[in-house]
Amino acid sequence: MTRQRELDLLSEVPDELYIGGRWRPASDAATFPVHDPATGDGLKDVASATVEDGLAALDAADRAGADWARTPARQRAEILRRAFDLLQERAEDFALLMTLEMGKSLAEARGEVTYGGEFLRWFSEEAVRVQGRYGANPEGTGRMVVTQHPVGPCYLITPWNFPLAMATRKIAPALAAGCTVVVKPAALTPLTTLLLARVLEEAGVPAGVVNVVTTRASGEVSEAIIRDPRLRKLSFTGSTPVGQQLLEQAARGVLRTSMELGGNAPFVVFEDADLDKAVDGALTAKFRNIGQACTAANRFIVHRSVADEFSRRVTARVEQLPVGRGTEEGVVIGPLIDDRAVSKTHALVTDALDRGATLHIGGAAIPGPGTFYQATVLGDVRPGSAILREEIFGPVLAVTTFDDEDDAVRLANDTEYGLVSYVYTENLARGQRMIERLATGMMGLNTGVVSNAAAPFGGWHLSGLGREGGPEGIHEYLETKYTLTPDP
Numbered sequence: 022m023t024r025q026r027e028l029d030l031l032s033e034v035p036d037e038l039y040i041g042g043r044w045r046p047a048s049d050a051a052t053f054p055v056h057d058p059a060t061g062d063g064l065k066d067v068a069s070a071t072v073e074d075g076l077a078a079l080d081a082a083d084r085a086g087a088d089w090a091r092t093p094a095r096q097r098a099e100i101l102r103r104a105f106d107l108l109q110e111r112a113e114d115f116a117l118l119m120t121l122e123m124g125k126s127l128a129e130a131r132g133e134v135t136y137g138g139e140f141l142r143w144f145s146e147e148a149v150r151v152q153g154r155y156g157a158n159p160e161g162t163g164r165m166v167v168t169q170h171p172v173g174p175c176y177l178i179t180p181w182n183f184p185l186a187m188a189t190r191k192i193a194p195a196l197a198a199g200c201t202v203v204v205k206p207a208a209l210t211p212l213t214t215l216l217l218a219r220v221l222e223e224a225g226v227p228a229g230v231v232n233v234v235t236t237r238a239s240g241e242v243s244e245a246i247i248r249d250p251r252l253r254k255l256s257f258t259g260s261t262p263v264g265q266q267l268l269e270q271a272a273r274g275v276l277r278t279s280m281e282l283g284g285n286a287p288f289v290v291f292e293d294a295d296l297d298k299a300v301d302g303a304l305t306a307k308f309r310n311i312g313q314a315c316t317a318a319n320r321f322i323v324h325r326s327v328a329d330e331f332s333r334r335v336t337a338r339v340e341q342l343p344v345g346r347g348t349e350e351g352v353v354i355g356p357l358i359d360d361r362a363v364s365k366t367h368a369l370v371t372d373a374l375d376r377g378a379t380l381h382i383g384g385a386a387i388p389g390p391g392t393f394y395q396a397t398v399l400g401d402v403r404p405g406s407a408i409l410r411e412e413i414f415g416p417v418l419a420v421t422t423f424d425d426e427d428d429a430v431r432l433a434n435d436t437e438y439g440l441v442s443y444v445y446t447e448n449l450a451r452g453q454r455m456i457e458r459l460a461t462g463m464m465g466l467n468t469g470v471v472s473n474a475a476a477p478f479g480g481w482h483l484s485g486l487g488r489e490g491g492p493e494g495i496h497e498y499l500e501t502k503y504t505l506t507p508d509p
């Protein structure tokens with residue numbers, strides 16, 4: 022991978038706001054820098070939207086709304102399908118761009134292009150399947166007509182950890198449903214969304230249907246948009262505390278909201294698990310995206326009789342994980358997103374060790390340049406350790422033990438979150454019992470990855486509201502109307 026190729030790609034990425042089909046600087050001409058977390062080097066400066074720019078974007082979305090809602094579903098679907106095709110053609114560019122601004126390995130970034138692209142294809146297919154119903158009321162005195170309508174202008178806020186997939190997972194169903202959008206990517210990783218906007222433009226998305234505001238002033242710009250009565254829907258992916266704050270802001274306008282928030286996934290290994298499968302699954306569920314996924318396994322809850330063997334095998338595998346800049350061949354462990362992430366990860370490890378956990382491998386930051394942390398395995402993590410309660414968001418695998426099935430369920434459900442759980446057992450009945458007993462919106466039974474564009478992604482409890490993907494995903498952007506007509 023030559024440096025020249027990186028520079029060529031970066032020079033092609035837009036650095037302005039995309040509002041009403043026009044690329045333009047921020048109204049006060051302010052910009053902010055985007056960095057490569059593997060080197061600390063600046064990649065590119067992009068426009069930093071003001072409140073005025075944010076409201077201009079909402080205005081553009083509002084003005085484009087009626088025409089887009091009236092555009093036949095097939096036509097909207099074909100535009101999304103073209104966007105899917107264009108994304109495939111530029112797959113290598115998107116992968117490299119994500120590696121540069123976020124740090125994940127190129128192999129994982131390619132996987133995200135596949136996953137993220139699927140939302141464009143899936144919702145191009147769903148756009149034409151939005152249907153209502155017609156039928157007699159039970160009394161036989163009238164006919165009930167139930168129809169679906171786009172909710173209207175949507176504000177979409179995305180996090181830095183999956184810069185492409187979190188954007189397409191919202192933009193595709195919104196457009197398929199006939200909604201227009203303002204997208205605000207995370208300030209740490211805005212470049213992928215800007216390049217995506219260019220692809221959507223090339224695919225034929227009309228002016229004003231998708232607007233992108235990059236900004237350093239997320240709080241201010243978002244609050245102004247959320248409190249504006251023209252906005253009809255807020256879809257947010259990010260941390261639970263910010264989600265809670267946005268829900269409060271959305272309450273005044275009784276906005277429709279979708280919230281994809283934090284997780285604290287249990288990864289339960291029963292004594293009857295196939296340990297080879299469990300170790301493979303653990304490596305994926307933990308170290309994918311360098312541990313920075315809402316679906317990352319956070320607590321490894323392992324039966325006492327197999328815990329030592331599990332930890333030994335996992336540690337042997339972790340020892341082999343190549344660390345480096347994501348552009349280097351074979352790298353698995355790239356950098357964490359920033360210094361704060363390194364400090365937070367280390368604080369959780371230190372707390373667990375102070376409370377009596379065993380350090381099998383890792384346990385320290387890697388000196389710069391770049392913000393790296395060693396892949397770490399902790400055994401015998403004690404109850405009360407912060408690492409069992411908080412989302413780690415780093416490459417740390419923490420093992421705790423249990424004695425029987427009830428104990429495993431109690432530990433797994435002992436969290437305020439409820440996004441995803443992973444269960445390893447070769448006993449079918451036990452697996453079925455876990456489906457019924459674990460309080461999470463998603464579950465991987467003998468698998469360490471659950472995400473799929475065709476599936477309803479989302480969590481229970483503090484992990485959020487609503488679902489993205491699957492047939493459910495488009496309904497987040499539709500309103501229902503019931504009309505009573507007389508008995509003919």
Ligand code: NAD
Nearest residue numbers: 179180181206207239240243259260263281282283284315
């Ligand atoms: P974050 O909450 O800090 O930021 C998310 C987005 O909100 C970013 O665009 C950010 O700029 C913006 N933001 C921050 N403060 C804001 C404010 N006061 N008002 C309006 N917008 C604001 O989260 P993050 O660090 O970018 O992402 C990591 C978090 O996201 C983790 O908790 C992770 O679990 C969660 N996440 C959840 C899912 C899911 O689908 N459930 C997927 C990916 C990430």
